Amino acid sequence: MGKQPYIPVVSFPEPVHLEELIMKVNSSNDEKIDFVVADPSVGGVLEVAEKFGINGATFWAASLSFLSLMLHFPKLVEAGNINENGDPLKDEKMKLPVSLPAMSTIDLLWGFSDDPITKKAMLAFTANVNKAAKVTKWMLCNSFYELEPAFHDHYPNILSVGPLLASERLGHPKGQLYPEDSTCLSWLDHQPVQLVIYAAFGSSTTFNQSQFIELLHGLELVDRSLLWVVRPGLTDEFCISSLEGFKNRIAQHGKIVHWAPQSKVLAHPSIACFITHCGWNSTMEGLSQGVPLLCWPYVYDQFHNANHVCDILKVGLRVNKDENGLVTRSLIKMKVQELLADEGIRSRVIKLKDVAQKTISEGGSSSKNVEDFINKIKSS
């Protein structure tokens, strides 16, 4: 028991084959590459395109407020708050851009981990984002104006085109990490309206044994209909074996799947709330479907997303760890009950759902940004 959670280490390879690929495609008689859209955290893509005289844009898959924090990194170094490795140089809270609350260096992205490899990867991520921002005049973001108005006013050149929802993806296969178990949709059809708790923690979160057992008992104590995604790798074999008894105990009102069609699940009328790690996609999907969030951030931007949901938008509540570093079963039960009883949260999140839908409808801010972007590319 008590094994430390695994923190995924991300690496950002240089686009070594991109130059070759562009040369190959553009020397053929087929259609040529004349514009590139790249994730800014993947270093060097836009620089390679630029070498060939090809324009490019970045697409940022997290929030605009978090992007602003990345873009602010060089200013924190200049101001002497941190050094180039992100280490704190002053023992004081730093003033951050726009409406981000003042923060200590430890709460910054690169401060969350003691693991030097993870920290190094996150610094590379930040450096890549800043380099890409210098190369392109077009930055797209999966957000919408009304979700983060102060940041959009501060960065008028960043075009938000969200919410981009997985259920709206074109083509097959849909690029899912795991096969979707869509039997949960027909199961949801048989559940009462707004009664089911949906719990899912994205593509890479892991739980140690102690935490997983607390979560399992917490979900059982809540004693409501439950749909829970237990992804391969979410926890270890010992915990998976303990799921068998749990499944039997909740058989009347619960379902566990390996991977759900999440966007469709969140749009289902039987969903009452979403226990989430606050990855930005999950956050956007939940809010765009008017579902209150119970925020359980784990790493990276997830803490910022949880702050935004709970303190700024006020459409969710968060769980905190106790002195042993655990979110306890009794807290899980209490917070779910508190969330479900909060009419203010429910009415605010339903309003946000309407706003999110308008923003991608004709004339909405994200819809206009997509049109503007296409027109700009065409005329460039």
Ligand SMILES: O=c1ccn([C@@H]2O[C@H](COP(=O)(O)OP(=O)(O)O[C@H]3O[C@H](CO)[C@@H](O)[C@H](O)[C@H]3O)[C@@H](O)[C@H]2O)c(=O)[nH]1
């Ligand atoms: O059963 C499931 C569970 C999840 N999903 C989908 O998987 C995606 C998960 O994305 P996200 O919520 O953003 O979580 P992560 O996979 O953890 O995302 C990483 O990337 C995000 C965007 O940059 C960051 O915000 C996160 O912190 C980082 O962990 C979403 O589209 C979900 O709909 C499913 O389709 N089925």
